[in-house]
Amino acid sequence: xxxxxxxxxxxxxxxxxxxxxxxxxxxxxxxxxxxxxxxxxxxxxxxxxxxxxxxxxxxxxxxxxxxxxxxxxxxxxxxxxxxxxxxxxxxxxxxxxxxxxxxxxxxxxxxxxxxxxxxxxxxxxxxxxxxxxxxxxxxxxxxxxxxx
Numbered sequence: 001x002x003x004x005x006x007x008x009x010x011x012x013x014x015x016x017x018x019x020x021x022x023x024x025x026x027x028x029x030x031x032x033x034x035x036x037x038x039x040x041x042x043x044x045x046x047x048x049x050x051x052x053x054x055x056x057x058x059x060x061x062x063x064x065x066x067x068x069x070x071x072x073x074x075x076x077x078x079x080x081x082x083x084x085x086x087x088x089x090x091x092x093x094x095x096x097x098x099x100x101x102x103x104x105x106x107x108x109x110x111x112x113x114x115x116x117x118x119x120x121x122x123x124x125x126x127x128x129x130x131x132x133x134x135x136x137x138x139x140x141x142x143x144x145x146x147x148x
Contacts, residue, residue, distance in 0.1 A: 045135055046111035047142040054078055054101050054108055060145050061099055070097070078102070086116075094120050110145055112138055 049057055058080055062072065070082040078101040086093040096115040101108045114134055118126040131138065 045113075045131060045138045045142060046109050047139075047146045048104065048106060048108070049110050049146045050107035052108070052146075054103075057101060057108060057110060057145050058099075064141070064144075065097065091118055092120060092122075093118050110142055112142060114138065 054077055058075075058077070061080060062075075065082045066072075068084070070084045072080065073083050073096070074081040079099065081096060081098045083094050083096050086095055094117050096117060098113045098115070100111050100113075102111070103109075112131070113129065114131045116128045116130050118124070118128070
């Protein structure tokens with residue numbers, strides 16, 4: 001049974017959504033407004049984080065993504081990239097999520113981009129951006145970092 005590229009994309013999206021779908025910490029109801037979602041140029045998705053340090057935000061991302069079995073590829077004070085192999089694909093495939101923090105007058109803008117890499121590390125390597133396919137789940141995940 002061979003899986004076509006479209007099916008590989010679907011599998012990657014499902015794996016990423018499953019990783020994002022588990023419930024996070026439930027905060028008690030309060031009078032504070034919901035986090036503000038900023039309009040970012042597509043395909044990146046982003047939120048404005050107010051009142052938190054970049055270090056605290058990055059640590060929350062590391063904690064969450066590590067609990068989902070993802071491995072850190074690159075880490076700086078304002079950028080982090082994770083990778084996870086997609087086991088159900090017939091061809092070697094991995095998913096990557098890149099998070100970027102940019103300072104703003106109100107706090108930090110946290111944005112994310114999701115990639116699917118076929119044949120990683122080979123001459124056949126193909127990188128496809130799939131952020132739009134998982135945007136809803138990614139928005140939910142980013143909102144949790146704005147409120148932790």
